[in-house]
Amino acid sequence: MPVNLRRSSGANTEQREGGHRRAFLGWLTSVGLFGSAVLSAFSNFVFIKPRATYGAPQRFSIGKPEDFPAGTRIAIESRRICVVREGEKLAAISTTCTHLGCIIGISDTGFACPCHGSRFDQDGNVTGGPAPRPLPWYKVSLAPNGEVEVDKDVEIEPGSYLNV
Amino acid sequence: MSAATPPKPAPPAPKPSLVGSLLSLPSNVWSSIFRNPLPGNDVERSATSFTNFFLHIHPVKVHENTLRPLYTLGLGLMSFFLFVILVVTGILLMFYYVPSTTQAYDRMLDLRGSVAFGTFLRNMHRWGAHGMVAIVFLHMCRVFFTGSYKKPREFNWVIGVLLLLVTLFLSFTGYLLPWDQLAFWAITVGAAIAGYAPVVGKDMQFLLLGDANVGQEALLRFYVLHVAVLPAVLTLLIAIHFWRIRKDGGLSRPAESEVQPEILSAPGADVVVTVKAVQLEPKKTYGLQGLVRGPLIKTGNVPDRSVFSWPNLLVAELFTFILTLSVILVVSLLFDAPLEEPVNVMHPPNPAKAPWYFLGLQEMVSYSAFWGGIGIPTLFVIGLLIAPYLDRAPGGVGKWFARERLLANTTFLTFVVVNVILVIIGTLFRGPNWAFVTPW
Numbered sequence: 001m002p003v004n005l006r007r008s009s010g011a012n013t014e015q016r017e018g019g020h021r022r023a024f025l026g027w028l029t030s031v032g033l034f035g036s037a038v039l040s041a042f043s044n045f046v047f048i049k050p051r052a053t054y055g056a057p058q059r060f061s062i063g064k065p066e067d068f069p070a071g072t073r074i075a076i077e078s079r080r081i082c083v084v085r086e087g088e089k090l091a092a093i094s095t096t097c098t099h100l101g102c103i104i105g106i107s108d109t110g111f112a113c114p115c116h117g118s119r120f121d122q123d124g125n126v127t128g129g130p131a132p133r134p135l136p137w138y139k140v141s142l143a144p145n146g147e148v149e150v151d152k153d154v155e156i157e158p159g160s161y162l163n164v
Numbered sequence: 165m166s167a168a169t170p171p172k173p174a175p176p177a178p179k180p181s182l183v184g185s186l187l188s189l190p191s192n193v194w195s196s197i198f199r200n201p202l203p204g205n206d207v208e209r210s211a212t213s214f215t216n217f218f219l220h221i222h223p224v225k226v227h228e229n230t231l232r233p234l235y236t237l238g239l240g241l242m243s244f245f246l247f248v249i250l251v252v253t254g255i256l257l258m259f260y261y262v263p264s265t266t267q268a269y270d271r272m273l274d275l276r277g278s279v280a281f282g283t284f285l286r287n288m289h290r291w292g293a294h295g296m297v298a299i300v301f302l303h304m305c306r307v308f309f310t311g312s313y314k315k316p317r318e319f320n321w322v323i324g325v326l327l328l329l330v331t332l333f334l335s336f337t338g339y340l341l342p343w344d345q346l347a348f349w350a351i352t353v354g355a356a357i358a359g360y361a362p363v364v365g366k367d368m369q370f371l372l373l374g375d376a377n378v379g380q381e382a383l384l385r386f387y388v389l390h391v392a393v394l395p396a397v398l399t400l401l402i403a404i405h406f407w408r409i410r411k412d413g414g415l416s417r418p419a420e421s422e423v424q425p426e427i428l429s430a431p432g433a434d435v436v437v438t439v440k441a442v443q444l445e446p447k448k449t450y451g452l453q454g455l456v457r458g459p460l461i462k463t464g465n466v467p468d469r470s471v472f473s474w475p476n477l478l479v480a481e482l483f484t485f486i487l488t489l490s491v492i493l494v495v496s497l498l499f500d501a502p503l504e505e506p507v508n509v510m511h512p513p514n515p516a517k518a519p520w521y522f523l524g525l526q527e528m529v530s531y532s533a534f535w536g537g538i539g540i541p542t543l544f545v546i547g548l549l550i551a552p553y554l555d556r557a558p559g560g561v562g563k564w565f566a567r568e569r570l571l572a573n574t575t576f577l578t579f580v581v582v583n584v585i586l587v588i589i590g591t592l593f594r595g596p597n598w599a600f601v602t603p604w
Contacts, residue, residue, distance in 0.1 A: 048371060048385075055375040077510040099533055100356035101377075102349070102512045114514035115353060116530045117597035130530050 058152040065090060065148055065164040073122075075106050081138065081150060082106060084122075089161035092140050092150045093124050098133040111135065123158055134158060209472045219478075223410060225470040226477050229417035229562065235310070236415065238484040239303035243331075244402065245488040246296040251395065253289040261341065263387035265380045268343035269506040276503070287496035293335050295492065297521050300331050308551075308576045311561040311569050312416035318552035320408040323401055325548045330398045332521065337390040339519050340383060344504040349516035351386070352378050357529060357537035365538075418562035514596045523590030524583050530598050544579070551576075 060079060068074055068085040075082045080103060081092045095104045095111065102115035110127070111120040119128040124135030139154035140162040148164075185192075198216070203209040210224045229235060260279055261271050275282035304324060307313055313321035340351045355378065359369035374381030409415065471477075504513075518526045528536030551572075560566030565573055595601030 045371065048374075049367075050374055050381070053375045054381060055377060055379045058376070100353045100529065101359075102352065102516060103510065112597070114512050114597060115349070115516040116526075117599060130533060132533055 059149065061143060061147040061149050062092075063147060065142075065146075068148075073106060077103060079150070079152075081152070082111070083148075086161070088163055090140055090148065090164050091161045092138045094136045094138065094152075096135075097131060098126075098135060099129070099131040104135070125158075203474060206472065209474045212474050213472075219474070221406060221410075222473040222477055223414065224473060226473055227414055227417055227470050229469075230415040231471065231476055231480055233480075235564075237302075237306055238480075238487075239299055239306050241481060241484045242488050243296060243300045243303055245485050246292050246299060246492070247398065247402070249489065249492060250289060250292045250296065253285050253292065254391065254395075256285050257289055258391060263341065263384050265343060265383055265507070268341065268383065272342045272344070272503055283500060284496055287499065287501045288492055289338075290501035291495045291499070292492050293338060294520075296331055297335050300328050304328060304548075305576075305580060309573055310416060310564055311559075311566055311572075313552040314416075314558065314561050315552070315556065317408075317412045317416060320405060320412055321552050322549055323405045323408065325545065327398065327401050327405060329545070330394055330401060334390060334394045334398065335519065335521070337386040337394065340378075340386045341390065342503060343383065343507050345507060345513050346502065346504045346517075348378060348507040348509070349512050350518045350522075351382065352512075353516060353518055353526065353529075354522065355382070357525070357533070360534050360538050362538075416562050419558075515594055515598050517590070517594070520587060520591050523594075524586030527586045527590035527594070530594075547579075 056079070062076060062079070062081075062083060065085075068083050068090065070085055070087050073082055073084050075095055077095070080094065080096045082095050084091045084093060093111075095106075096102075097104050097113040097115065097118055099113065099116055099118050102113050104111045104113045104118075104120070107119070109119070110122045111124065112118070113129065113131065117129045118126065118131035120131070120135055121127050124137070126132075126134055136155040137158045137160065139151045139156050141149050141151070142162070142164065143149045148162075200208055200211050200215060203212045213219045213222050213224045257275070260275055260282070262268060272286075275286055307321065307324065336351075336354060340347045355369050355373055358372060359365045361368060370376070372382070372385065373379075374385050517523060525537060525541060528540060530536070532539075555572045557568070560569035592603040593600055
């Protein structure tokens with residue numbers, strides 16, 4: 001079928017009289033359509049980003065201070081923390097590797113990651129391997145009922161303990 | 165004005181009797197579906213390709229270079245057929261699979277223990293997926309080493325790179341679904357790598373996992389990506405990839421002028437019409453053919469080096485399909501897909517390894533998480549995407565390892581060899597704590 005590429009005969013006069021309006025309306029339509037597309041795409045991301053998660057809570061109780069005798073380092077693997085008790089002082093160190101998120105085991109010299117061989121000292125400082133950052137320390141507090149509460153959303157200065 | 169008699173109306177066709185209709189029912193149904201008999205001459209061969217929905221993706225004729233097995237190695241078709249096998253086996257597996265952390269692993273055991281052909285289908289799906297990653301990569305190597313990404317095929321190469329990435333992502337999302345130790349820790353490592361991306365890394369990881377850690381939300385998300393989103397994206401990209409092959413003038417081949425210069429310059433030879441690019445004249449009326457880009461009409465004594473798609477191309481495709489399917493069937497009969505212990509969130513295997521095609525990445529990550537996991541891979545992908553826009557020298561298209569493409573081919577070969585070596589190191593030479601071990 002032949003394709004006629006010519007504009008309709010009235011195009012020239014129309015262009016002279018309504019050219020600006022036409023271009024403006026065209027521009028407005030394009031921006032409107034493109035903007036709507038971008039907004040729709042963005043709203044998809046808003047939708048798939050959960051507001052509440054179904055997984056384990058970030059703030060939780062780990063029991064009475066007496067459960068952690070002085071001088072022990074007890075890993076609570078389900079919470080991915082290691083509870084350190086020195087005398088009357090208590091702290092919670094993350095056991096999630098800062099490299100790629102594997103669970104770190106307690107070793108003689110501190111912590112060791114099984115995935116890529118990162119090693120940390122007793123305070124969580126990197127002593128070897130690819131880990132880029134020391135292990136974070138989490139905020140520990142005493143709840144009114146006398147239980148120790150850990151908040152993994154709040155990282156604190158390494159070396160700061162809770163006196164119990 | 166002539167006194168032309170109006171044309172006589174044709175005598176009405178005899179009214180078909182019911183018995184006659186019943187007798188001719190099979191042939192009438194057949195001919196209403198297939199509009200052509202099996203072709204016996206060239207006109208019918210053309211018509212067959214045109215009028216069949218499944219065949220009209222083919223051109224009526226293809227250049228004979230397209231059909232040289234040692235030129236293409238059939239790798240692109242193999243990738244496509246593997247995708248088809250994966251779609252079929254994947255849909256069948258969906259009938260039994262439940263994307264739930266409490267059920268997924270049990271369903272894997274059921275597949276093995278109580279579902280007819282369950283193990284076999286899972287084997288086909290797993291080995292097909294591994295095969296597709298490998299074949300797509302080899303297809304990319306073929307296209308590069310024959311210079312086939314050059315103008316006008318630059319954009320199809322870009323689509324091809326995207327296809328490779330989507331294939332890898334499909335394979336990666338499928339890896340989590342059995343919910344065994346291998347799956348869980350490979351995805352934990354992979355998602356953490358995504359978290360190293362600057363600015364958006366943490367958000368990307370959170371969006372992917374739907375939670376702070378790999379769990380039920382991550383399993384559901386990976387399932388949706390694996391069975392709906394990514395296959396749809398891949399199908400669309402494949403459609404564009406195939407369509408562009410036609411529109412870019414078929415598969416690459418040596419330039420015609422290199423083959424037959426004497427004919428073009430022969431005195432008295434008929435004009436060879438070669439429309440390089442069409443300049444549209446707004447004042448002119450065009451036939452549809454006038455808008456089509458590329459060499460249009462071959463006249464005179466230019467040797468026609470094309471052959472009919474039916475049956476030449478179809479036989480080649482059928483052979484490739486049967487070859488691909490047989491290999492997958494035999495491998496699936498001989499080897500069972502691995503299934504490790506159920507997920508134990510407390511105890512990562514040591515070493516925790518990603519799927520083999522990501523072990524090169526993991527090896528690089530063990531040196532530097534950002535550069536190994538994000539920086540260098542991003543540079544690689546960008547390099548692949550813009551390769552056809554950097555290497556614009558026209559020569560050397562259509563033959564393997566052309567001498568004039570020594571620099572480009574050497575660069576790409578280095579890229580391939582480095583990747584393969586990293587994968588081999590990560591697969592065979594890394595033991596507990598990612599320490600160097602020897603496999604023997």
